Amino acid sequence: MTAVQERTWTTVCRYTDLLPGRGVAALLPGGEQVAVFRTGDGLHVLSNHDPFSCAAVLSRGIVGDRGGVPVVVSPVYKQAFELATGRCLDDTGVAVATYPVEVWDGYVRVGSP
Amino acid sequence: MTRTLVVIGNGMVGHHLVRTLTERGGDWHVVVLAEEPRPAYDRVALSSYVDGWDADRLSLPPVNVETRLGDKVVEIDRAARKVVTSEGFVQDYDALVLATGSYPFVPPVPGHDRANCFVYRTIEDLDAIRAHGGGNGVVIGGGLLGLEAANALRLMGIRPQVVELAPRLMPLQVDEGGGALLRREILRLGLDVHCGVSVAGVEDDRVVLSDGSELPADIVVFSAGVRPRDDLARRFGLEVGERGGIIVDDGCRTSDESIYAIGECACVGGRVYGLVAPGYAMAEVVADRLLGGDKNFPGADTSTKLKLLGVDVASFGDAHAASPGALEVVHNDPVSGSYKKIVVSDDAQTLLGGVLVGDASAYATLRAFVGRPLPADPGSLIAPAAATNTALPDDAQVCSCHGVTKAAIVTAIGTGCADVPSLKACTKAGTGCGSCVPTLKQLLTSCGVEQSKALCEHFPQSRAELFEIIRATGIRTFSRLVDEHGSGAGCDLCKPAVASILASLNSGHVLEGEQAALQDTNDHFLANLQRNGTYSVVPRIPGGEITPQKLMVIAEVAQDFGLYTKITGGQRIDLFGATVDQLPLIWRRLVDAGFESGHAYGKALRTVKSCVGSTWCRYGVQDSVGLAIELELRYRGLRSPHKLKAGVSGCARECAEARGKDFGVIATELGWNLYVGGNGGFTPRHAELLVSDVDTETLIRTIDRFLMFYVRTADRLQRTAAWIEAMEGGLDHLRDVIVHDSLGIAADLEAAMRAHVRDYADEWRGVLEDPVKLARFSSFVNAPGVPDPTISFREERGQRVPVQLGIPEVMAR
Numbered sequence: 001m002t003a004v005q006e007r008t009w010t011t012v013c014r015y016t017d018l019l020p021g022r023g024v025a026a027l028l029p030g031g032e033q034v035a036v037f038r039t040g041d042g043l044h045v046l047s048n049h050d051p052f053s054c055a056a057v058l059s060r061g062i063v064g065d066r067g068g069v070p071v072v073v074s075p076v077y078k079q080a081f082e083l084a085t086g087r088c089l090d091d092t093g094v095a096v097a098t099y100p101v102e103v104w105d106g107y108v109r110v111g112s113p
Numbered sequence: 114m115t116r117t118l119v120v121i122g123n124g125m126v127g128h129h130l131v132r133t134l135t136e137r138g139g140d141w142h143v144v145v146l147a148e149e150p151r152p153a154y155d156r157v158a159l160s161s162y163v164d165g166w167d168a169d170r171l172s173l174p175p176v177n178v179e180t181r182l183g184d185k186v187v188e189i190d191r192a193a194r195k196v197v198t199s200e201g202f203v204q205d206y207d208a209l210v211l212a213t214g215s216y217p218f219v220p221p222v223p224g225h226d227r228a229n230c231f232v233y234r235t236i237e238d239l240d241a242i243r244a245h246g247g248g249n250g251v252v253i254g255g256g257l258l259g260l261e262a263a264n265a266l267r268l269m270g271i272r273p274q275v276v277e278l279a280p281r282l283m284p285l286q287v288d289e290g291g292g293a294l295l296r297r298e299i300l301r302l303g304l305d306v307h308c309g310v311s312v313a314g315v316e317d318d319r320v321v322l323s324d325g326s327e328l329p330a331d332i333v334v335f336s337a338g339v340r341p342r343d344d345l346a347r348r349f350g351l352e353v354g355e356r357g358g359i360i361v362d363d364g365c366r367t368s369d370e371s372i373y374a375i376g377e378c379a380c381v382g383g384r385v386y387g388l389v390a391p392g393y394a395m396a397e398v399v400a401d402r403l404l405g406g407d408k409n410f411p412g413a414d415t416s417t418k419l420k421l422l423g424v425d426v427a428s429f430g431d432a433h434a435a436s437p438g439a440l441e442v443v444h445n446d447p448v449s450g451s452y453k454k455i456v457v458s459d460d461a462q463t464l465l466g467g468v469l470v471g472d473a474s475a476y477a478t479l480r481a482f483v484g485r486p487l488p489a490d491p492g493s494l495i496a497p498a499a500a501t502n503t504a505l506p507d508d509a510q511v512c513s514c515h516g517v518t519k520a521a522i523v524t525a526i527g528t529g530c531a532d533v534p535s536l537k538a539c540t541k542a543g544t545g546c547g548s549c550v551p552t553l554k555q556l557l558t559s560c561g562v563e564q565s566k567a568l569c570e571h572f573p574q575s576r577a578e579l580f581e582i583i584r585a586t587g588i589r590t591f592s593r594l595v596d597e598h599g600s601g602a603g604c605d606l607c608k609p610a611v612a613s614i615l616a617s618l619n620s621g622h623v624l625e626g627e628q629a630a631l632q633d634t635n636d637h638f639l640a641n642l643q644r645n646g647t648y649s650v651v652p653r654i655p656g657g658e659i660t661p662q663k664l665m666v667i668a669e670v671a672q673d674f675g676l677y678t679k680i681t682g683g684q685r686i687d688l689f690g691a692t693v694d695q696l697p698l699i700w701r702r703l704v705d706a707g708f709e710s711g712h713a714y715g716k717a718l719r720t721v722k723s724c725v726g727s728t729w730c731r732y733g734v735q736d737s738v739g740l741a742i743e744l745e746l747r748y749r750g751l752r753s754p755h756k757l758k759a760g761v762s763g764c765a766r767e768c769a770e771a772r773g774k775d776f777g778v779i780a781t782e783l784g785w786n787l788y789v790g791g792n793g794g795f796t797p798r799h800a801e802l803l804v805s806d807v808d809t810e811t812l813i814r815t816i817d818r819f820l821m822f823y824v825r826t827a828d829r830l831q832r833t834a835a836w837i838e839a840m841e842g843g844l845d846h847l848r849d850v851i852v853h854d855s856l857g858i859a860a861d862l863e864a865a866m867r868a869h870v871r872d873y874a875d876e877w878r879g880v881l882e883d884p885v886k887l888a889r890f891s892s893f894v895n896a897p898g899v900p901d902p903t904i905s906f907r908e909e910r911g912q913r914v915p916v917q918l919g920i921p922e923v924m925a926r
Contacts, residue, residue, distance in 0.1 A: 054918035055646035064604035075634035
């Protein structure tokens with residue numbers, strides 16, 4: 001018998017509310033804050049928590065690419081985090097959590113990790 | 114056993130001797146006896162004293178030896194080996210050095226000793242000229258010093274005319290062709306020059322010339338050459354040269370073996386040198402001899418390169434083709450304002466010397482080849498855009514100020530110096546007169562060090578190039594720009610840089626459409642991000658002037674939103690601890706009370722700080738607050754490569770600290786002085802004088818041009834100080850462009866600033882009036898109004914401050 005883990009989905013906003021190339025912050029039911037980004041290659045969700053400053057600000061970082069890897073750059077001390085994996089490109093070994101995301105009937109839904 | 118060295122004279126050369134000797138050790142007890150009332154100072158830089166009248170800026174490194182200032186030596190008892198001063202002080206010596214320098218020669222024309230006649234050699238001379246003042250001035254002597262004196266008069270607000278006996282200006286350094294070009298360039302600046310004529314007499318209000326003409330003159334400055342001060346030597350029986358100067362041998366020893374003479378008072382090999390470099394060389398010879406060495410005076414390189422009244426002049430080696438059989442090769446282009454001549458040996462194989470006027474960029478390379486086989490056909494060496502990277506021999510001196518050879522520089526590049534600043538730090542090359550900096554760049558390039566100017570990995574262009582592309586093509590979106598001129602998706606370097614360029618080109622509100630996504634978080638929320646994720650708010654308070662009513666509004670807003678309140682260094686008030694959703698609520702109240710954005714969050718004009726000025730201050734000579742407000746309102750909202758700070762002081766006491774700003778204005782009796790390129794921060798720097806005594810209209814026009822030129826051409830995050838430093842030709846070039854419109858772009862720059870002033874609109878009012886922009890100011894997209902749970906405050910000294918957000922999991926580097 002396999003235990004099926006139920007994934008919780010939280011609807012955060014309409015897809016069209018998102019500005020291309022920019023993030024927004026959203027609050028999950030457990031009190032976790034996430035950063036939702038709309039980029040050319042789709043949607044990405046990372047923890048909003050910046051491990052370097054401890055402030056909840058990653059959603060306010062500039063989105064772009066470094067060497068072709070899509071990243072968000074922390075607005076506090078400017079470390080880059082890979083959007084797809086949460087891996088920090090400036091400090092190997094540091095990463096932030098990523099979350100599943102989908103568009104459902106025009107709305108953006110973020111799943112629990 | 115300690116022996117006693119007495120040095121008579123405390124000029125640059127005497128000081129250099131004492132410094133060299135004390136640095137090398139040795140058991141000499143040194144006594145300096147000086148007629149001058151102040152410690153030795155940099156007389157070569159005397160002209161810069163006019164900029165600020167701060168004698169301390171000319172200081173030389175202090176030396177720790179016994180020094181008697183303001184007491185002249187009147188007697189040398191050679192038999193008893195002692196000297197006596199005018200105050201009766203008696204000092205024995207084992208060795209005596211005469212470093213008495215020279216005095217300005219004043220031709221004995223009738224009236225030469227009138228009260229309006231001055232000379233130009235010491236700080237005291239300049240103070241006296243300034244105290245006398247006047248509307249019209251005449252400088253007698255069109256040599257190097259005369260032209261410097263003319264410029265100093267100009268900076269003091271006096272209109273100078275120059276009279277030179279020789280048929281051309283700077284007869285010692287340049288030849289006829291070079292002198293003609295120099296004269297033309299100087300006439301263009303509005304200075305009158307009279308060559309080939311002498312002075313017949315001086316009266317109270319005019320100078321009469323030998324051809325009978327008269328020049329109006331409230332003030333007359335003689336700079337007709339200098340004469341060695343050899344009177345002591347003459348009186349006490351030392352040999353002097355036919356045309357003056359104390360005769361010394363190659364070891365700088367006079368006819369008395371325990372007495373030396375160095376610098377401008379000495380005559381070595383039959384010559385008296387009026388330059389500091391040979392003086393320093395003599396000082397080093399004597400220091401060596403005093404320590405038991407046998408060094409000889411090596412002869413002197415009298416090469417000169419300087420900028421006079423904005424014109425480059427260089428002369429090196431046998432500039433006048435005095436060597437037998439010497440050939441001259443000349444390139445003279447009066448249209449572009451460039452005269453170049455090289456002197457070669459009769460077989461056209463060896464470079465002997467040359468003269469460059471107008472464009473002296475080839476100086477460093479050519480001077481290094483003097484006495485060596487020519488690296489190329491003589492004509493091609495001075496042809497326009499000559500290939501100056503002609504391979505220098507390894508032992509060629511690239512930096513003559515610090516004696517750094519090409520080999521030393523190449524070695525430094527090999528050990529990792531990858532740019533000019535690191536070469537300067539590592540080798541000292543380029544830190545003297547700076548004329549070899551272009552050669553340093555060439556050497557970096559020829560060693561294969563790439564001098565990348567790329568903005569980032571997405572754009573190979575520099576910021577200035579991108580600015581021109583955006584301006585010329587009319588592209589107004591990042592996506593199109595990166596598609597057509599770059600690659601990739603952009604990053605945190607190029608996106609804000611492009612956003613700033615777009616804003617500088619009046620492309621509407623900074624949060625309009627796609628532009629919003631380019632902005633750094635501060636510009637995105639029009640507030641300053643603080644360490645706990647909250648923001649601070651700074652309303653504009655132009656010139657620091659605020660009514661009690663408006664002050665109360667700020668106080669009420671701070672109280673109602675629980676904001677930590679602090680007065681900034683720029684004379685305004687910073688309100689800390691606002692969350693993103695509070696920002697529009699705060700600004701609604703501020704905008705309603707008549708406040709607007711202070712742009713503390715932007716790379717833009719911040720404040721124009723002012724002192725209280727003539728309205729209240731007993732010492733103020735102009736209305737500094739009024740001008741500061743006018744400037745702040747004119748340039749508010751101007752986006753630039755980095756932040757811009759300004760100041761206006763109402764008098765020379767400078768209470769607004771304007772010279773620590775990107776542009777600073779200081780009131781004078783006649784108008785305003787404008788200083789540019791100052792900053793505080795990591796590397797504090799005083800702003801330098803750009804124009805002086807101008808009226809308000811000229812001042813504003815000049816600042817318009819300066820700021821727009823900076824906005825267009827500086828690199829990303831390059832403050833004005835670094836921008837001017839990196840500019841080829843530095844401040845002089847900047848002045849040419851801004852004041853003399855040498856690039857013909859002044860009208861365009863002014864028009865751009867007019868467009869900025871016309872299109873300015875308060876950014877916060879723009880947000881409050883647009884629901885789309887307003888909607889972005891929410892804490893959570895799915896829970897607007899719910900505060901960020903990580904933010905909390907504690908109280909300190911009666912105000913709210915952030916609670917530390919725990920120990921970061923990783924330390925920021």
